[in-house]
Amino acid sequence: MTSMHPSGPGALRLIFPQWQGAAGAGAVGSLPAGQPHQTQLSYHLGPALLELLSPAHEGPTAFVPVSTDTSDEAVETVDGIYAREAVLRQLREGLRLVSEVDPASVVTFGGECSVSVAPFSYLAARYGPDLAVLWVDAHPDTGIPGDSYTGFRSMSLSTLAGAGDGEFLAALPAMVAPSNVLHIGLQDWQDPGMANKHRLGISSVGITDTPEDTRRILDWLALTGATRLAIHVDLDVLDRRDFTGSTGNGTRGVRVPDLLRIMDALGDAGEIVGLSLAQHAPLELLRLGGLLRDLPV
Template sequence: MSHAATSRSRGDHLRLVWPQWQGAGAAVVKELAPEFPHDVARRGYTVGTKVLEAVLPPHDGPTAAVPVTLSDDGLEERDGVEAKTVILKQLANALETIRDHDPARITTLGGECAVSVAPFTELARRYGDDLAVIWIDSHPDIGTPDSAYKGYHAMAAATRAMAALRTSARAAHEAMRCLVTMWKAANLSSEGMPSGLSCGVKSFSRCHHPMCGSVRYPLSCGRAKSSA
């Protein structure tokens, strides 16, 4: 049984309502919204979800809401990732909901950028190498815990690319090529590029990105000191 509240119809267009706020770094929120009390500002991403629900046309397919706590439970930093405990719990619930519906299409109403991880994870599981993702954002979201732009929301694209490395050598090469391209497009110096972000590395190493776990694959995701 799914942990999310759902109105259900299989194989259709799923609207996933996921007002996750915990992925935004506390320091980033404080800098961007100093005029609000910090606890209020951090939870401001939930307002964005409500706005999207209000302005979008009625949805004629199934809708599922991923439960998101507004409490401070699970906000402590683990492995360099703020709120890792609660983020992983909510991510698991979202993935379970998506797989329960088995939708043909997904529209996700968030929430900070990390809400994209669940639908992209399901697409990668379903299509494997035959998948392309167009990422349009003011930030590349290819960070690590050592990047200056804090929070799991800044690691969303990197997390998906790292997980893709588990599937095949081709996926590994494409993921690394895309990350290098995104890094350069963001006008970041090569000195700030995480180690391992280069195509053509042949030896196997372990991924120590905190949201991947320790997994053997051809390239290191490079949890290294970054000036990004």
């Protein structure tokens, strides 16, 4: 399996603890009264834990500075995007950091789903139409400003594909043609972003726990002609029998062995130059932190 990892001297590990793309104080669950934004801030803690638990990294590491200001002004919804100023500023900073390193590949630990926009846009500029994006997620993330949900995480893939807020699009060095984007494991077919997904023409492959899923993904990849892959994995796509550290949808998600089988096959079919892990929401650790604040330690 080590052959599929985008690691080595040419790889950048990007730590991007952005949480502002998850709109609303109750975005990822409930915590004791008096901590209305701690559920969102759990996305800020998740990337550090991913970095801590990951194998040693040979290449450079970059940290995107992310504000933890939860004041009403800081999280104001502007032009249909929650915390728009912070999200746009941090997107630009992420792009700047990646561009300065100019890596051949990027592994990103997030944060909510929008952390993939900066590194994948950089990779699209570097590799052009030879880059395919595989978006492994329970949700489409193809919303646009004006939809009922204002969190930018729900607009991350549509922005990457060239549809969305003009200032965000102007910040990107490149976009990915919708024909080079594949959804994997999509579960929320009622999401407001589905209309834009269909308009863009982004294809989907469901996961049925069989090798047939892998064949359909590889057939799609062959049709694109792309040989380099950027893979976004939203941890909420995982079945809760295997992982509970996100906001998944019970026991109907992707099983971990199936995800690893697909990743292994993709690593054989092309060069994985981008890999993002997003939506790690360690709520139990935040609850523990709340307990520690109340104990005489």
